[in-house]
Amino acid sequence: MKQDPPIFIRVIDGRLILWDYRSHSQYEIEEEHVRRILAISRNQETSESQIDSDIIRSGIFDDDSRDFKKWGWDCLSHIFHLGTQIVLEEGADLPNDDSYEGYIKYCTSIIDKVPETKYAREGESLSLPAPNKKYRKGTGLYDVLMARQTSRSFNSSPIPLQTVANSLYWTFGAVHGDMRQDMLDAGLVPVGYRRTSPSGGSLQPSEAYLVALNIEGLTAGIYHYRAFSHELTLITTKIDGEKLGKLLCAQMFAKDLAYGIFVTSRFDKMWWKYPHSRAYRVALLDIGCLAQTFQLVTTELGLGSWLTSYFLDREVNKLLEVDEMRESVLFFLGAGMGDGTPFAPQALQTIERMLEEQRQNQREG
Known part of the structure; x- marks a missing residue:
């Protein structure tokens, strides 16, 4: 083209x-x-x-194959959109190395350059009352907040479809109805609907694509979640745990998830109301709010959860069958059963192997 x-x-x-x-x-x-x-x-x-x-x-x-002229914002956001994608070289196979050795070596190489993480602006400080750790404990919110953590160790156990339906509804569903009745009551033209997370202009540009791997009563595949009617639409069955791990840049522990969700942003929704490319920030913030809600909901449901933005953008977009000049994947959410550890088993095995090699070299030296 x-x-x-x-x-x-x-x-x-x-x-x-x-x-x-x-x-x-x-x-x-x-x-x-x-x-x-x-x-x-x-x-x-x-x-x-x-x-x-x-x-x-x-x-x-x-x-x-993409028509760049479909992009509705200016060139600044287009540069960001394409320039921050992870590119698979032409003709290359999907990656499947999950040893973590390169990542661990990289982390080791920068350990002496850790920046100051406690950020304090200069000026007089004002002490706040100590937090009340029993705040709303009766509702269960306290327990959920304390239990939430990132998990990277899953055991591929199947989970009920009802559990998945609950997590989709409370994260992405139109929990207040499929239209803005409050706007109508105020004499305004109702636009959009409300979720449990805020969304700029009530546009809800984020779409959920369920990656079903180990769900009881649901064929493995990728489904679009219709938020306004709480329904699924099958997109493709060309997915399994191994392929998912490869699409996530060889984060192969993902193959044992019960399910995942690719979250896309409908840029064309936002172009209607927000013609300036600054709205790309709103798209990212929208997904950030949903991601946190997803983790809290799945924690309440007794699942481990994990988030990542590390994936092969174009390959995922092709799988989702979206026109990435109008809609593109921006985040991935995963959930399933496991031991709750934030460390990938493959990473722990690699660290132990590298430490043993180091000890062996010291003994020989």
């Missing part, structure tokens, strides 16, 4: 640096490169010159 190249150019230390934010590549260029990029974008034929060859080889003019 012929369209403008997904690039921007910055001046850094007196040099021209071209960024291809689709492929996450950077190139140092000269003024002649800029002139030729402009000419080629205006449909001028390419020559056999070195500059033209370099430009074509960079891939900035390669076809793309």
Whole structure:
């Protein structure tokens, strides 16, 4: 599809640096490169010159199945949207290495650079009354708040469909009805509906796609949750635990989840009311509120929960069959039965192996 190249150019230390934010590549260029990029974008034929060859080889003019012209905000948010995606190289297989060795080595390499985590603004401080740890304990909220924690160890036990339905409804459902009766009563045109979490403009741009893995009475697959009617629509059955783990950038412990939820944002909903790209922040905040609600709800239901934004964006969007210029996955929520530990078993095994190797080297040294 012929369209403008997904690039921007910055001046850094007196040099021209071209960024291809689709492929996450950077190139140092000269003024002649800029002139030729402009000419080629205006449909001028390419020559056999070195500059033209370099430009074509960079891939900035390669076809793309997505129609970038559908994007409803400005180029700033488009750069963020594409430039922060995790890209699977052309022809590459989905990753399946879950050893965590690279991640552990990276964490070890930066341990001496831990920033100050206790942030205090300068100025006179005002002491607050001690928190009442029995606050609303009779309602169970206290116990849920104290019990909530991230879990990364699951045992693939199946769970009842009723439990999943409860978590979907109390997180994403139209719990106050499928329209804003309060707006109508106030003499306003009712727009949207209300969930248990706040949403900018009551637009509810976040959509839930249930990834069913081990749910009693429900065929494994990916379903769209119809929040306003509390129903599911099957999207695909081409999913299992192994594939899910690979899509989540080899976080293979996810294969033992009972279910997960890919949360997308309907950008086209927001373009109607909020034409400025700052609204992309609202989309992220919307999902953040829902994610916390999901963790509290699943904790109350006796499930372990886990959240991640580490996944292969384009591959997930293809699986969900969405037009990612109008709707795109931004977060993943997972839940299931397990021992509740926040540490992935594979990570603990890798740490133990690396420590044993270190001890062995010390004995031999």
